Amino acid sequence: MQPDEGSLGFDTMSFRHLPEVMAIEQRAYPWPWTEGMFVDSLRNGHWCYLARRGQQVLGYAILSLAVGDCHLLNLCIDPAQQGRGYGSRLLQYAIRQVTEQGACDLFLEVRVSNKAAMALYTSQGFQQVGRRRDYYPAGEAREDALVYHRVLTPPSCSRT
Numbered sequence: 001m002q003p004d005e006g007s008l009g010f011d012t013m014s015f016r017h018l019p020e021v022m023a024i025e026q027r028a029y030p031w032p033w034t035e036g037m038f039v040d041s042l043r044n045g046h047w048c049y050l051a052r053r054g055q056q057v058l059g060y061a062i063l064s065l066a067v068g069d070c071h072l073l074n075l076c077i078d079p080a081q082q083g084r085g086y087g088s089r090l091l092q093y094a095i096r097q098v099t100e101q102g103a104c105d106l107f108l109e110v111r112v113s114n115k116a117a118m119a120l121y122t123s124q125g126f127q128q129v130g131r132r133r134d135y136y137p138a139g140e141a142r143e144d145a146l147v148y149h150r151v152l153t154p155p156s157c158s159r160t
């Protein structure tokens with residue numbers, strides 16, 4: 001896959017972006033976040049970023065940060081725009097932002113069936129550090145999550 005530079009830009013998500021974000025979320029996930037979950041993230045001061053081309057929203061990343069520990073809660077690219085390097089560019093942008101905010105460690109969960117996301121995280125320096133049984137809904141059943149971790153290196157982190 002070749003990254004498509006185009007006029008890719010990054011921005012902070014706000015409430016006015018919710019209609020486009022929800023449309024992408026519902027196209028991209030079999031079990032999408034509700035609008036209330038995005039509203040809670042925005043209200044709770046989570047770090048919410050957009051990838052966009054002009055006014056078109058291509059995808060988004062939602063992260064929470066508490067005392068150096070950061071959690072990637074959602075990373076999503078519009079299915080029509082996947083495979084063009086946008087997911088990795090958005091993840092790199094989000095990592096730069098939270099590192100500047102003092103994040104020392106970044107954690108995330110991913111469905112065991114989500115091979116594309118696992119390949120992306122591995123290529124971005126994440127390592128699998130755990131597994132959560134029956135973490136996600138999956139129709140009648142549940143699906144395990146794999147937990148991934150990456151060390152970030154802002155100057156404020158002391159690892160003694």
Ligand SMILES: CC(C)(COP(=O)(O)OP(=O)(O)OC[C@H]1O[C@@H](n2cnc3c(N)ncnc32)[C@H](O)[C@@H]1OP(=O)(O)O)[C@@H](O)C(=O)NCCC(=O)NCCS
Nearest residue numbers: 001075076077082083084085086087088110116117119120
């Ligand atoms: C996971 C996701 C964000 C990747 O975004 P993307 O823009 O398609 O990914 P990129 O084009 O930046 O690809 C980056 C790397 O991801 C991996 N990857 C992406 N799509 C893949 C696919 N279909 N199969 C295998 N690996 C894939 C590759 O390692 C790729 O690196 P390469 O280009 O050097 O091969 C996107 O597929 C998505 O939004 N999926 C639905 C939502 C989701 O599952 N989010 C993750 C929740 S944990």
